[in-house]
Amino acid sequence: MTTSEYVHPGADYRSRLPLSIRDEGLDSNGDPDPTTTDRRWLWRLEMFLAVNGTNEHHRQMASDLQFYLGETCEHHWKAYEGDAEIAAHRQCSWCNDVVWAANEEATR
Numbered sequence: 001m002t003t004s005e006y007v008h009p010g011a012d013y014r015s016r017l018p019l020s021i022r023d024e025g026l027d028s029n030g031d032p033d034p035t036t037t038d039r040r041w042l043w044r045l046e047m048f049l050a051v052n053g054t055n056e057h058h059r060q061m062a063s064d065l066q067f068y069l070g071e072t073c074e075h076h077w078k079a080y081e082g083d084a085e086i087a088a089h090r091q092c093s094w095c096n097d098v099v100w101a102a103n104e105e106a107t108r
């Protein structure tokens with residue numbers, strides 16, 4: 001982004017938000033996801049810093065924020081049936097934690 005592309009903070013920031021923030025209460029499939037707007041913003045900031053961090057301070061903040069968010073994640077699971085390549089599992093759409101179906105059955 002060049003300086004000329006910068007949008008004044010007073011402009012309608014909502015029009016620039018990704019669906020992951022705008023659709024509070026729903027996930028990308030339209031399924032219910034009660035993750036709060038504040039948490040959605042934190043995940044967005046973590047991703048932004050991880051991708052766009054340009055120095056060690058930015059990368060350290062991204063790492064610390066990722067650890068905090070992962071540690072306190074209220075998982076939003078998405079289930080995968082599994083196929084010939086990947087076994088059945090569920091994965092959190094926020095922190096990416098995975099629980100394999102075979103492990104769940106073993107602990108019941």
Ligand SMILES: [Zn+2]
Pocket residue numbers: 073074075076092093094095096097
């Ligand atoms: Zn999670």
